[in-house]
């Protein structure tokens with residue numbers, strides 16, 4: 001039995017879902033949005049924003065401690081731990097509230113609370129209620145953290161990004177499993193707040209960097225602040241109130257463990273088998289980037305749920321596209337990929353990655369230690385690696401640079417404009433700026449003499 005028919009159903013009211021709802025509604029579609037949680041979003045509650053607030057506190061402490069070489073005396077730097085957590089949670093709650101304002105502005109008649117699961121390719125059930133979509137169904141269910149079974153013996157000492165921002169104290173010793181963006185950002189932040197941090201990853205790269213020169217630069221810079229173990233499988237066991245981690249060649253005891261071992265699309269409750277859409281080997285629907293449509297179906301998938309570019313601006317854009325196309329709009333072009341880990345130095349990857357470059361690709365390089373502004377600011381570690389094809393057309397970059405986030409945006413813009421390295425080098429580059437590193441790398445790539 002069908003209890004309701006509408007034009008578009010959106011499953012999930014996070015960043016992608018709210019954008020999808022707005023886009024479909026803007027086309028005049030009767031749109032129903034289904035949410036199983038309290039609303040708000042991963043970004044504001046347990047993701048981008050609390051992590052950036054922790055990083056902001058940590059950076060402030062780090063800069064105060066590092067003031068002496070500039071002739072600035074600060075005395076001993078202490079962390080007022082309750083005040084630090086209080087600011088983080090106060091500001092975090094304001095971000096959450098602003099998303100909830102959008103959610104609560106949706107007419108009650110269009111919102112269904114509960115866990116959605118498919119009942120065929122054009123219908124969804126929430127409890128006993130069945131809703132049919134005439135137009136399309138947008139999956140925007142996000143992702144959830146993965147905790148490895150190897151941590152079972154010490155589960156009560158394990159946090160994920162969903163719980164770590166609820167701490168009231170700081171641990172003395174913290175192990176972070178995973179050297180992806182999540183693990184690295186929080187590892188460096190906790191270290192700067194005075195915690196002894198050890199990071200373990202079975203892989204050899206930081207923040208997913210595949211460029212060996214950029215990866216070495218990141219390792220050099222970041223290992224000066226944290227105890228870094230790459231290429232290592234750590235095993236956990238109980239040691240009184242602590243956890244003992246052992247690996248080939250060493251062991252340590254820690255008070256807490258942060259599992260930063262990736263996130264998996266939240267698709268398990270959806271009963272996707274009833275839809276007939278094609279899934280990849282991980283059970284994630286195959287979809288078209290330009291429309292977010294799954295095959296020839298009227299099912300769309302946006303945000304972290306589709307495991308493609310799991311970052312905020314792609315969740316927002318993907319939701320917008322999916323909601324719009326589900327309501328009759330046209331597909332859009334794909335933007336260059338852009339990912340930034342907010343470590344110091346920032347780890348930025350734009351466009352084509354190192355491992356996907358053609359054999360005849362050219363690489364331009366510029367080192368932070370050769371940049372005047374970086375030297376003035378007290379930085380000497382990091383590198384820009386700018387990639388171009390055999391004709392010098394820009395393809396991408398790996399950037400390990402303090403404030404490199406700004407450089408990443410400029411490269412993304414240049415890629416979107418199909419720029420070649422010589423044209424990029426001949427833009428206006430103010431002196432002395434960190435941005436001049438891009439000009440140097442573009443000159444190197446284009447073979448332009450200084």
Ligand SMILES: Cc1cc2nc3c(=O)[nH]c(=O)nc-3n(C[C@H](O)[C@H](O)[C@H](O)COP(=O)(O)OP(=O)(O)OC[C@H]3O[C@@H](n4cnc5c(N)ncnc54)[C@H](O)[C@@H]3O)c2cc1C
Pocket residue numbers: 011012013014015016017034035036037038039040041042043046047048049051114115116117140141142143161182266269270302303304305310311312313315342
């Ligand atoms: C610690 C951390 C830091 C991050 N930092 C950054 C950063 O600095 N910059 C950046 O760009 N990205 C960052 N990200 C990534 C970014 O947060 C995500 O890409 C983005 O929040 C994903 O949004 P979403 O809409 O896909 O998912 P969500 O916001 O998680 O929304 C999914 C919604 O679906 C609901 N739902 C799930 N299943 C069902 C169901 N069956 N029925 C009904 N409702 C359902 C959930 O309750 C949830 O409300 C970070 C992520 C983490 C974890």
Ligand SMILES: NC(=O)c1ccc[n+]([C@@H]2O[C@H](COP(=O)([O-])OP(=O)(O)OC[C@H]3O[C@@H](n4cnc5c(N)ncnc54)[C@H](O)[C@@H]3O)[C@@H](O)[C@H]2O)c1
Pocket residue numbers: 148150177178179180181182183185200201202203208234260261262263310311339340341342
């Ligand atoms: N600044 C940002 O944009 C930002 C910041 C944080 C998180 N995020 C997003 O959050 C999501 C999760 O980030 P992440 O860093 O956890 O995911 P990730 O998949 O990028 O990295 C996970 C890391 O964990 C390692 N790992 C896997 N199993 C392990 C184990 N048993 N022990 C130790 N290490 C193990 C992997 O080798 C990998 O390096 C990503 O989608 C990311 O885009 C983004």
